[in-house]
Amino acid sequence: MPDSSMTLIYMVPLALILYFYVRRSKAQHLESVRVREDSRASGLTEPPSLHPVIDPLKCIGCSACINACPEMPGHRVLGLIHGKAELVSPTDCIGHGACFASCPEGAISLVFGTEKRGVDIPHVSANFETNVPGLFIAGELGGMGLIRNAIEQGSQAMRAISGMKGNTETETLDTLIVGAGPAGISASLAAMEQGLKYATIEQDALGGTVAHFPRRKLVMTAPAKLPLVGQFRFKDTTKEQLLEFWQKIERDTGVRISYKEKVDSITREGDSFVIVTDKRQYRARTVLLAIGRRGTPRKLEVPGEELPKVTYRLDDPEQYRDQRVLVIGGGDSAIEAACSIAEIPGAVVTLSYRSAAFSRAKSKNRERIEAAEKHGHVTVLMQSQVQQIEPDRVRLTQGGRNFDIDNDALIINAGGILPTGFLRDIGVEVNTKFGEA
Numbered sequence: 001m002p003d004s005s006m007t008l009i010y011m012v013p014l015a016l017i018l019y020f021y022v023r024r025s026k027a028q029h030l031e032s033v034r035v036r037e038d039s040r041a042s043g044l045t046e047p048p049s050l051h052p053v054i055d056p057l058k059c060i061g062c063s064a065c066i067n068a069c070p071e072m073p074g075h076r077v078l079g080l081i082h083g084k085a086e087l088v089s090p091t092d093c094i095g096h097g098a099c100f101a102s103c104p105e106g107a108i109s110l111v112f113g114t115e116k117r118g119v120d121i122p123h124v125s126a127n128f129e130t131n132v133p134g135l136f137i138a139g140e141l142g143g144m145g146l147i148r149n150a151i152e153q154g155s156q157a158m159r160a161i162s163g164m165k166g167n168t169e170t171e172t173l174d175t176l177i178v179g180a181g182p183a184g185i186s187a188s189l190a191a192m193e194q195g196l197k198y199a200t201i202e203q204d205a206l207g208g209t210v211a212h213f214p215r216r217k218l219v220m221t222a223p224a225k226l227p228l229v230g231q232f233r234f235k236d237t238t239k240e241q242l243l244e245f246w247q248k249i250e251r252d253t254g255v256r257i258s259y260k261e262k263v264d265s266i267t268r269e270g271d272s273f274v275i276v277t278d279k280r281q282y283r284a285r286t287v288l289l290a291i292g293r294r295g296t297p298r299k300l301e302v303p304g305e306e307l308p309k310v311t312y313r314l315d316d317p318e319q320y321r322d323q324r325v326l327v328i329g330g331g332d333s334a335i336e337a338a339c340s341i342a343e344i345p346g347a348v349v350t351l352s353y354r355s356a357a358f359s360r361a362k363s364k365n366r367e368r369i370e371a372a373e374k375h376g377h378v379t380v381l382m383q384s385q386v387q388q389i390e391p392d393r394v395r396l397t398q399g400g401r402n403f404d405i406d407n408d409a410l411i412i413n414a415g416g417i418l419p420t421g422f423l424r425d426i427g428v429e430v431n432t433k434f435g436e437a
Helices: 002-041 064-068 098-102 147-162 182-194 208-212 239-253 332-342 363-374 420-426
Strands: 051-054 078-081 084-087 108-111 119-122 135-137 175-178 198-202 218-220 224-226 230-232 236-238 263-269 272-277 281-284 287-289 324-328 348-353 378-382 384-390 393-398 401-406 409-412 430-433
Touching (some): 147 224, 175 182, 182 198, 182 224, 236 239, 263 420, 324 332, 363 378, 420 430
Parallel strands (some): 135 287, 324 409
Antiparallel strands (some): 078 084, 224 230, 263 272
């Protein structure tokens, strides 16, 4: 009898633990299936950037990747289905890579593109050097749009450059950094920290692509470590707060950046590079390209696109007060532009997108445009395309029907063309990735 009592004492807690484990696993499975099916039904199946691919034969269903994902608990990017991890909400993945690092079985690979959608990525080694010796690429151009990743790449590239021996002539720089976005800022600070002889040029303003975000745009980043500055923690911040942070770093550290200076050509001469800009000429033993992927804005190639009312980015929503505005595109930039302008008194905003779903936009922006449409702040025309632009109207087609809308201003956010020609002129290999690392 005592033995039976002892057995019961141990068995009851174990049974309760097993019951709650099975119940929790079932709930997690059902929720993961729901998220996956919602994504598929909405056409949200193509990850925008770097994303995980899970090998089901190696996955042990431990949930380490799910717990490591910084998007949780707000958005379930990964889920457990039949005891195996799966990417259930692809468009919510923004390439943190924490899942890859957390997997104890090495079941996760990080890849660019999918079988359906290829992504052009310059070829770089583990230290971010291209196939052209001494030429490095970091940040968005290399496919890493996340601010934290760009910061880390910029500093890692500088550490690699610091370890390279080369020309010691006084007029030759150790490195020329092109771009002052997150990767370029980090690289410049790292060059100072490493005692390198460097110059940084930026064709526009501090912050790179971020500097051209709409006012008050929410910027999603993650904790990162900047050379000479240390750890900084931003989760969800605004464009203005982030730029103010970088401006303070620029003042406090004395980092040197030459603005409004654009590269015209980069050529190899012996063991160094000659870089010609619209202002001067440099000689450097290495070059780091920390520029964005947009390159030249993608045009619609329709009649009237040359009219002065057409632009390819939003600078200040206030300028569209009391105007009838048409925004073209279905990515984050287009949605943010439409929603920002809709907040301006008197603005009448229409958003036109050629596809059936906003598959390239972050979930927060999809929720934002849905709310704006529901409350009548923005008219959304899905599966529509511009046919012709006139001074006071725009002709569109939707479902085989042509129609005109009154219009004062048109913003085209159709993405950009990767500066592939520029890269290939330098000799950099550019590969199209279809679900490849």
